[in-house]
Amino acid sequence: MSRKDGENVREAAEKVARRSYGKLVAFLAARTGDVAGAEDALSDAFAAALSDWPSSGIPDRPEAWLMTAALRKVIDASRRQRRSENAAAHQRLIAEELNAAAKHAQEIPDDRLALMFACAHPAIEPAIRAPLTLQTVLGFDAATIASAFLVSPAAMSQRLVRAKNKIKQAGIPFRLPERAELRERLDAVLDAIYAAFTEGWSDPAGTEARRRNLAEEGIWLGRLVVMLLPNEPEALGLLALMLHAEARRGARRNAYGEYVPLAEQDTALWDISLIDEAEVLLSRANGLGATGRYQLEAAVQSAHAVRRRTGQSDWHAIERLYAALSALTNSPVVTINRAVALAEINGAAAALAELDALAVDDRLAEYQPYWAARAELSARAGKIGAADHAYERAIGLEANPAIRDFLQKRRTEMHRRENF
Amino acid sequence: MQYLLMIYQNEAKMLAASQETVSQTMAAYGAYTEAMKKAGVYLGGNRLKPTASASNVRVTDGKTNVLDGPYAETKEQLGGYYLIDVPDLDAALSWAARCPGASRGTMEVRPIWPV
Numbered sequence: 001m002s003r004k005d006g007e008n009v010r011e012a013a014e015k016v017a018r019r020s021y022g023k024l025v026a027f028l029a030a031r032t033g034d035v036a037g038a039e040d041a042l043s044d045a046f047a048a049a050l051s052d053w054p055s056s057g058i059p060d061r062p063e064a065w066l067m068t069a070a071l072r073k074v075i076d077a078s079r080r081q082r083r084s085e086n087a088a089a090h091q092r093l094i095a096e097e098l099n100a101a102a103k104h105a106q107e108i109p110d111d112r113l114a115l116m117f118a119c120a121h122p123a124i125e126p127a128i129r130a131p132l133t134l135q136t137v138l139g140f141d142a143a144t145i146a147s148a149f150l151v152s153p154a155a156m157s158q159r160l161v162r163a164k165n166k167i168k169q170a171g172i173p174f175r176l177p178e179r180a181e182l183r184e185r186l187d188a189v190l191d192a193i194y195a196a197f198t199e200g201w202s203d204p205a206g207t208e209a210r211r212r213n214l215a216e217e218g219i220w221l222g223r224l225v226v227m228l229l230p231n232e233p234e235a236l237g238l239l240a241l242m243l244h245a246e247a248r249r250g251a252r253r254n255a256y257g258e259y260v261p262l263a264e265q266d267t268a269l270w271d272i273s274l275i276d277e278a279e280v281l282l283s284r285a286n287g288l289g290a291t292g293r294y295q296l297e298a299a300v301q302s303a304h305a306v307r308r309r310t311g312q313s314d315w316h317a318i319e320r321l322y323a324a325l326s327a328l329t330n331s332p333v334v335t336i337n338r339a340v341a342l343a344e345i346n347g348a349a350a351a352l353a354e355l356d357a358l359a360v361d362d363r364l365a366e367y368q369p370y371w372a373a374r375a376e377l378s379a380r381a382g383k384i385g386a387a388d389h390a391y392e393r394a395i396g397l398e399a400n401p402a403i404r405d406f407l408q409k410r411r412t413e414m415h416r417r418e419n420f
Numbered sequence: 421m422q423y424l425l426m427i428y429q430n431e432a433k434m435l436a437a438s439q440e441t442v443s444q445t446m447a448a449y450g451a452y453t454e455a456m457k458k459a460g461v462y463l464g465g466n467r468l469k470p471t472a473s474a475s476n477v478r479v480t481d482g483k484t485n486v487l488d489g490p491y492a493e494t495k496e497q498l499g500g501y502y503l504i505d506v507p508d509l510d511a512a513l514s515w516a517a518r519c520p521g522a523s524r525g526t527m528e529v530r531p532i533w534p535v
Contacts, residue, residue, distance in 0.1 A: 150513050366459050395448060396455025399514070401523035408444055 009053045013046060016062040022137035024067055026111035028074060029118070030174035035136055036164040041073035042066070067108055112137055113228045114174040116221075119163075120188035121172045128163045129188065130195035135160055137224075138217050148199045148214050183290075186229070190238045190294060193221045197242050218242060226281070236285035237295030240278040244301035247274035259406040267308040275305050296325045300337075315344040332358050336373050348380040368397040372407065379414045387414060422463065422505050422532035423512040428496035429525030431470055448520040456504065461515065465502035496525050503532075 021042070028038035045066045059065040119132040131149060134140045146156035166172070177185040197218025222239040229235050251269035254260050282298050300321045303314040322338035325331075335358055343351035355374055364370045371394035378387035391411040398404040437445070449467075456462035471490035478485045490497060499521070506512050509531070516527040 150510070150517055152509055152513065155509060366455075392451045392454055393458065396451035396453070397518060399517040399522070401520075404448055404520070404523075405444070408447060 009058065010050060012058045012062065013049045013053065016049075016066060020063045020066065020108075021139035022112045022115065023108060023110055024063070024070060025136050025139075026115035026174070027067065027108055028070060029136070030111040030114050032074060032078075033171060033174070034164075034168050035115075035118075036161065036168070037074060037077060038070075039136070041070040041077065044073045045069035063108060110228070111174060112224060114176060116189045116192070116225070117176060117185060118167055118172050118174050120185070120192045121167070122185075122188065123170055123172060124163055124166060125159075126188075126191075128159050129192040130199075131156065132160060132163050133189075133192045133221070134196055134214075134217065137221065140217075148196075183232075183234070186225075186232060186234065187292075189225065190234055193218055193225070194238060194242070194294070196221065197245075215242075215246065219246060231288060233285040233288040233290055234292040234294050236281045236288075237292060237298045240281040240285065240298035241294055241301060243274045243278035243281070244298060244305060247271040247278065247305075253402070257402065259400075259402040261406070262304060263313075270305070270308060272308075275308070278302070279305075291324075293325065293328055296321050296328070300325075313344075315341050319345055332361055332364060332367070333369070336370055339377070340373055343377055343380065348377045352377050352381060352383075366397060368394055371397060375407070376410070379410070384414065384418055387411075421508065421512075422503060422534075423509075424530045424532060425502040425504060425512070425516050425519060426498055426528040426530065427500045427502075427519065427521035427525065428494075428528060429499045429521055430495065431497045431499065434499065434524075435470065445520055445524075452519055453502075455518070456502070456515065461504045461506050461511075463503040463505050465500065467500040468498060471497045499525075 024042055025035070025038045028041060029035045032038060048069050049062070049066060053059070115136055116133055119136055120129045124132065131145045134145055135142065142157040142160055143153045145160075146153040149156070151159075176182065197215050200213065200215030200218060219239070219242050222235070222242050225232075225235045226239050247270050248262070248265060250271065251265035251267070252260055260266075278298065279302060282295065282302055285295050285298075300318055303317040303321065307313045319338060319341040322334055322341055326334045326338055335354065339351040339354040342354060352374070355370070355377065358364060358370065371390050375387050375390035375394050378384075378390055388411065391407060391414075395404055395407045395411070398407065453462065453465060456465075474488070474490045476485075476487040476489070476491050478487075502515075502519070504512065504515055506515065509529070512529050512531075516522060516529050519527055521527060
């Protein structure tokens, strides 16, 4: 085999891996209840592909080839585990699946949604649901996920292993929940996807390819859920929300790489096709009745997007939407956003009064957006001392250097204005 | 749990920085230290003078050896540290990420061996 052939094979295998990874893991895990086992079997199958394909040629249906190879590995593995009492029954079951899969090999059933429901099961610790989904559905390695979620790689691997063990040991089912609990359980799936997206979003310049990919993968997962559950308003809402945010990527940094806040972004740099797509999804969601968190948040973004046409965000709508969100979630984060909207309508002093009500919440001591909002509003209200203090807190808590520079600049400008 | 956050940076680059950059960096460190104190995690921290000011002492066979310069020649040098008390490694890592040094160099996060 020439080196070039080897590269072609590797490329072909990687292409199939990217496209089919989650589907193959889902198919195997849904039948064995063993996510880690499915991942191991698949990685063996990919290794086999890399050694077989160069001599035997790339098969006509590489996905089916991988599936058959992986199923064989699963059966081998369960044979080795003779200690398990139901191993025989297990094996027979898998053998039947193997035959069925071989027969219908061109059409491997899509169990990815079932896999996502297993990863976001109430018995799985909420913080690990997004990492678990990224690993099992998209095949991200633990080190990449660890960096994105700011956790040590060793700890992340350990938590992922523990979660997969839990799925296996507790017998967490791989299926769509019953109608009655679908919405609630779907929320957990959507939360995991959004967590992945926002981790990617936290590097707005996209200077770090890994993180930018995470935002893209979040959107990809959102699209997958919408494709598989086309009439769930919250799934549509989440996808609309992510697309609205993604549409502004190009406007979030200026030519010098400096952070540009939403209110100062050049709307000509927004991606109109993404905004239009988001708007279509959102109106489809609104036509389906129930209104949830993601629809409301998408509607907020939609009210910002009108600035492209009217020159101004619809602050009245934004304030109302945040009020509705606040009633729904009772989250201090929403209260902060509502206060910022209120400042545009009733002035900074009224908004600061809203924030004062939050000051008793201890969690906010380390919550950067609270201090950033306080700083901006205090500066606008002419409360220079309070603004300076809040700027200092916001700067000290910020991990993103571009936003830290931005806040430092704002703080300096405030003092410069004051000295004139 | 206590953790030592060690700030490793390219010292030459830091020394060559403009006055404006230096004062902005100092202000960012000031804000970071203040945020740690307000959050109740700060136990201590210091900025170190450049490695040119370093001396090494070693006693071999009862003989004292004193050498100039840093202990090890590396691309990034230890420029300062913070000692913090936080519930777990996740919290320590998130404080390390907020340090201005994290976006200019590398933060090494080491748990303190409890006595």
